[in-house]
Amino acid sequence: MFTIVRREELAGGTVILNEIEAPQIAKKARPGQFVILKANEDGERIPLTMAETDPDKGTITIIYMVVGKSTALFRDLQVGDGYQDVIGPLGKATHLEKVGKVVCVGGGTGVAVLHPITRALKEIGNDVTCIIGARTKDLLILEEQMKNASHDLRICTDDGSYGHHGFVTDVLKEVLNQGDIKQVVAIGPVPMMKAVSALTKQYEVPTLVSLNPIMVDGTGMCGGCRVTVGGATKFACVDGPEFDGHQVDYDELIMRLRAYQEDEKKCHEEYCTIRDAR
């Protein structure tokens, strides 16, 4: 069993942080890589990119939004409980390079994945501007950590309850207009990554995105995570999860992410009904 040693509720309990004992993975993992977690015997294999790793303590940290039955099951695990299975590190690590001025754009729980990448980009000497966004102030996560990981942090909320009133792309446009941006890293909901990529393409700024398609094994075996990048089929688990944002077919990805929507909804509702009845 992979024991949970720390549990925090973020964004009013809709987002959960779990620090998990997984010494082998903690030792090997690099920013941008993911793990697959399974809560119990009958559980689903869920891929999540690591927000943090502590090789000395032998722990990894994941941060996820509760959206379906599987993540609801994860939420119910307390400190001292554990995941039956944690597999990883999987996928390719982020290619980190000193290029000068970079902008890291994060939305929702994507900020958790963005955090170690942002910190690493700063550590190797880049000038890092960070733009993070959420629907509303209460859903914003890791503000303090992102502030420490970057030189300049900008915040946006869709409803204007905090920071800039509007989308991350509005602020990104301002930053791009100041010129000299060498790279953008965007991690968040697919529509956000799509919008950011469309914008940075106009400015011809290379853009890295991290994709989270439906996946089963995470080792290249099932092909469920296939995405079209530059007209070719790629497997996000072994070729990714990070890709050139200008080459990704986002509409296809959005469509494929909906494959099990109805099943998941039914399953989640049933689980919540049983849970509430207790």
Next chain:
Amino acid sequence: MADKAEKRISRIPMPEQDPKVRARNFLEVPTGYTVKMAQEEAARCLQCKKPGCVEGCPVGVDIPGFIDLISRGDFTGAIRNLWSKNALPAVCGRVCPQEIQCEGRCIVGKKGEPVAIGNLERFCADYEREHGTGALPPKQSPTGKKVAVIGSGPSGLTVAGDLIVKGHDVTIFEAFHKAGGVLIYGIPEFRLPKAIVAQEVNFLERLGVKIECNAVVGRTVSLDELFEQGYDAIYVGVGAGLPRFMNIPGENLVGILSANEYLTRANLMKAYKFPDVDTPIPHGKNVVVLGAGNVAMDAARTAMRLGADSVKIVYRRSRDEMPARKAEIHHAEEEGIEMFLLTNPTRYLGNDKGRLTGMECLRMELGEPDESGRRRPVAVKGSEFTIDCDLCIVAVGSGANPLLTSETPDMKLNKWGYVITDEKTGKTTKKGVWAGGDIVTGAATVILAMGAGRQAADSMHDFLTLGW
């Protein structure tokens, strides 16, 4: 006398679930021999002096020997005899292509039906499981040598079983959360119950084999790190497992899956029990399976059991070239699966929601044999037609998975990414590392993977004890 000759010709059929009933459940299709049936069938064996069946068996099971023990009612002796050559008799008795191996060489088969060697092997293993003492085969004293086996499929299990009884300390590393490899994720419950695989794995554990699940060698740990941890030799049996698609337009529509994904959801994750388990699986009304190997048959029969109205196998060659076992094709047809032979899909059709609605196909005819020795299919001009479908499972083979090999640059690969090994020993170009099974040969059968494991285990034992 006439009676006896008559008896020799007709083989005792294995009882099976009724096709109409079984097409909607996941219970095993053949239900197994009774003691009486097994002994009657065993009596058909001629006990040849030069048995062709043994030559036809990739692991050299003493077939006349174990069959003789059955006919004499010594079932414990029979399973001991089997175990001395085969660590997985319950598996082999069910999934080996006997018709082209042992049974294909049976003298009785020259005039009538060959002795049902597979059924008898299965009987022994099942009898031992249900009535046996649970006693283990003898083990040699510890050698103090540590062996790592990467992958817990048929070849890895064979290596582990062989080396543990020779006194070595064996640990299996498995990437999935459950041991068994293709036996667990690939072969459906109705053909190979998971409880039986678990039993075989447990047998190795009782012998002292350690199993580490969730260990993706190449990611969680590298081969060099395993050597640093004190392993003296490593066997790589990671299987093939990179799904092939047909590269035709519309391939990423929702409703098109690799057989690997479909079968992994159904078998390993038990998605047929959704929502009692959490992993979903797509339920097609009209299902098409591309390909005609055993994997295609497994996928088609699974789709039928998940409630499809129609399931079609689409294959570009003719019935004679279908690579699946005859018995599996027969079972599939009995269960109502239709064969669309000499048919090649050219593109997928989808709706505005990105979901599969059908596929366009061309009729084919057979020309001269190609490099594979099978007659080359040639498209018939103007023969386009459409098959309506809402689920397509692609079972056209797999390539070499690069996860481990790409992280092991000093282990040489051929141009297709498969590991290069010495044919007789299974030695790779990396010192102390052997390989076998699908990662060496490309997708093949359970028994060939076991044969490769057997050869490698012998060579590894020499290396560990003699130093070469």
